[in-house]
Amino acid sequence: MRNKIYRLIAIIFIIAFFNCMLLENLYSIKKERLPIIDFKSIEKIDKIAEFSVTDESINEIKSYCEQNKIDFIDFFTSYMKYNNYEVDSVSYDYDNKYYNNVDNTKEIKQIYKIILSDIKYFPIPKNKKTNNHKYSYCNSWLAERTYGGERKHYGTDIIDCEDERGYFPVVSMTDGYVQKIGWLELGGWRVGIRAKHGGYFYYAHLDKYAKGIKEGSKIKAGEVIGYMGNSGYGKEGTCGKFVVHLHLGISLPLNEQMDDFWINPYWILRYIEDSKVTKKY
Ligand SMILES: [Zn+2]
Structure with missing residues (x-):
């Protein structure tokens, strides 16, 4: 015994x-x-952060790379650099000059890798039921904000056109783990997910969290992490100071202290808008 x-x-x-x-x-x-790179020292970093490349262009570059068996991130980096980080439409006269111009772009390549490698799904899932409840979003990168002093907008707001708290589920765009969760004066109830290649995906102003989500939780892309709301701009629990929306931010890891360096998510959202998981809500 x-x-x-x-x-x-x-x-x-x-x-x-x-x-x-x-x-x-x-x-x-x-x-x-986590790649520890001093991104701020990179020439034209503000232009890179603006991520000014249309969804059509990203798709065209991607299919060109697939057809020609070229590394997408490599080519994308060269293409962006060659075009001064501003691409409205892709011209078809591809030339090796783009691809061969990858010198000194290791860090920039890393930025694009962090941003583009892990995203799988749009943060709002497709509804299994058909209904007319819509959302909308526009490019509001660096728009003026005044709460808490004058500041700029470092993300994209996906707005619930019906202004109904808790209606839209919010899913993680990437695999990763919950690095931060809880109340922020500006962000309200937020979840911050660290993806595999180091990108930080910040989902703010939530109405509530999904059950069981806590710091350190492993998250799969497409998993519900919370519900769209209008929390924030005050002490914990403050709601209704603005319309119901999801503020989405994407940040690069800068150093061990994990300072934020935000990238404009607008064209990235447009690029993955057709990639949605289906949920019942
Ligand atoms: Zn916002």
Whole structure:
């Protein structure tokens, strides 16, 4: 009997030990994966952050790369650099001059890799039921904001046209883990997801979180993380200071302190708008 108990204790101890090892490993992998680059020192970084490339152009570049078996991020970086980071439409006279011009763009390539490699789904899922409840969004990058002093808008607002709190589910655009969750004066109830290549995806002004979501939770792309709301601009619980919308921000990892460096999500959202998971709501 006593032997049995000792054996049981030993087994529990071994399982607990390996669990701890596994968790430790998971966290160290996440940390190691974050590229620590001084992005701010890159020439024309503000232009890069503006991410001024139409969804049609991204799609065209992507299919060109697939047809010609060229690395998409490589080519995309060269193409953007060659065109001064402003692409309305892609011209068809492709030339190796774009592709061969990748010198000194390691960091810029890394930026595009962080932004584009992990996104899978639009943050609002398709509704299984058909109805007319619509959302809308526009390019409001660096628009003026006044709450808490004059500042700029570093994201895209997806607005519920019916202004109904808690109606639209919000899904994660990427795989990753919940790095931050909780109340922010400006962002209200927010979830911040760190994706595999280091991008930080910030979902703000939520009405509520999805059940079971907490700091450190592993998240799959397309998983519901919360519901669209109008929380924020005050002490915890403040709601209704503006229309119901999701503020989406995408940030690069800058250094170990994880300062924010925001990228305009507008064209990225347009680019993945047809990639939606289906949910019932
Ligand atoms: Zn916003």
